[in-house]
Amino acid sequence: MEIQVHAITLAVALTAAAVLPQAGFAQNEGGEYYVVQQARGASTVSLGGTVIPYKEVTLSAQLPGRVKHLAGIEGDTFEKGTLLVALDDSELLAKRNAALAQLANADAQLRAAGVQYNRELWSPQSKQAMGGMGLPNLFDQMFTRPMESFSGNRNQNVERRADLYASGVQITQAQNAILSAQSQIQAIDAKLRDAISLAPFDGVIMKKFVEVGDTMQPGQPLLIYADVEYLQIMVDVPARLRPGLYEQMMLEAELDVTGQVVPVRVAQIFPTADSQRHTVKVKFDLPQGVSAPGMYVKVRLPDLTAPEMNHPIIPVSAIRYNGSLPGVYVVGKQGRPELRLIRVGESLDRGLVSVLSGLSAGEQILRNPPNGIASGWSDSLDRR
Template identity: 45%
Template sequence: MRLSMTMGALLAGSLALPPAAMAQPMAAQQYITVRSEPIGASTKLGGTVEPLKEVSFAAQAPGRISFIAGVEGDYHPKDTVLVSLNDDSLKAKWRAAYAEFVNAEAGVGDAKVQYTREIYSGSAMESENTGMAIPKMFDRYMTRPFSDMIGADNPKVARWANVRSQGARIQQAQARLEQARAALQELRASLRDTKSIAPFDGVIVRKHIEVGDTVQPGMPLLEFADTRNLQIKVDVPARLMPGVKQGMSIPAKLDVGDAQIETRVAQIFPMADPQRHTVTVKLAVPPNVPGGPGMYAEVSIPDVTSPVEQLPVIPKTAVLWRGSLPAVTVLGSSGQPELRMIRLGGFVNNNAVSVLSGLSPGDRILANAVAAPTGVWNPAAQAAQ
């Protein structure tokens, strides 16, 4: 008799709720009624998480690597020098070019002085501009009047020619100055090309060189990206594009912890791939999400060509995972909780998910799976669903 009472108590204990579950407050075991909503069909596509901004630096000049700011994963703010080439030879050329610039600048000044002298104190006779006093006086009072008298010389034309010659010297000096300035600018650009500067805040994601390496123009140096702002790149079949609009919200699931996020269509490429017949779409990812560039993401693209169905919708918190199988705690007809396996559809929003099978509108389920008691799995009720 005592043995039969003991066995009965054990059987009753295996089907009843554990004491911890019985002691839980009613607020933690709140049951809600399953409702239905019109849900359109969607297609799940695989995408890749990538940085919002990424640049690849390549060598612009030949030289030897003299400095690298860090290794992969190092953060650097905007305008930081990431890679530098040895520039000793370019600096020597720049100093030589600067000396030529100074000489050309002095030549312009001297040409202007000579032009001014010709305007205010010059003469049509060359000997009046140079030489000793007696030859000047002889040319002025003897040679010039005699030449003018016999028509061998025209003082006005000679005077104009001298002024024009001095003006031409100014133009030539200015041309040499501009040539020297252009050489300086070219060398300054070459010096600037020896340094790779961060165009924005970010991290080094890939490094192709080491200090001491010799590079030629076009060789890759490193890749730099802003990994704090992410986006998802997905190739959408052309038949699904009518359901994708700029700025619309699209649910996605990240590969890290199966995190469910809500993305926004940021960019739609204007042309489909002629081989794959897909259109590249970029989705803006909200900040501070788990994961990083290069990871896998699953995107639910709405299919407007499929009919809309009425499906049960439940909160995400109501789903209880048994390994890879989703389940919910249902309030049975006897008033006791029952564990029921379900088949999930897509996410309706950030807080709700649709159910393809296992539940019906009007069922009472536990709203918080964390507080779910260990109920009884009822195969008969499961089969009825």
């Protein structure tokens, strides 16, 4: 009889050992147990932001004209220096040819003026032809002109200086004509450069506003071009959270589509705040290949003004919804699962979530309740 009692006691002890949780969870007929843990640390705030390209430019028309070339459509990638958009430049090319002709004429005038200046400098009398056998002109030079200078009616030195000055003026005018023609060519070349839009860096066409044949006016946008190899998150951070951030600080962000939690880095904190919204723009660097421009992302920021976080944490898989009310299955005193309503807090990493009320640390819940589980109700929403 005593041997049978000891055998029954041993069997009960083995059964109890199998039910006790180990390392936070255990197994029973209703599923896996999880021992509610207590989370401690600085409070965090999740703020929504938009994924933006690392670099983005809007190419606009700089002069009127018709679009004659468009490199591609949205999503097409190009290397730096590739021709993206070109406007019709026929009129500019015609003006440039006319300016080149003016430059050639001015250069010819400069050479002619130089020849005339040298002639006046070294042979001032060569432009006066000698008549007859040359004796009348020779007699005039030897007797008539010296007598005119002697009588004060004529000064040959003054006349020569005037002729030299007039020849120098012709040289200066020709040089100015050359500079004017060169300036016109430079202005036309600048407009020719404005007639085309080259890729400023390796990137992708994000949006185009024109088609081939459209007539453009200065200032109209042509297309948006961006570098999407590296992405960032733009977040408007409340001013009260600004002291808890610094550049190169590592934080976590949750992707809206997949729910994946990825590390992000504070890349830039804008120096001024918005006077209307009292927020500061902050950019965060994203890992490559985890998102796309325009997507929504939630960044977890530390809140130094809030009290230290001290809430229970449970797996997300343990939550079941009765309509819109979240609840978990708590193991009661008799080992039966009881559905208890809770108030869910912030999502954490590794598939955990904080609980604002309804649970206390040390309680056992079902980690992943199976479908059709029978339970009692427990209205302990205000328990902590």
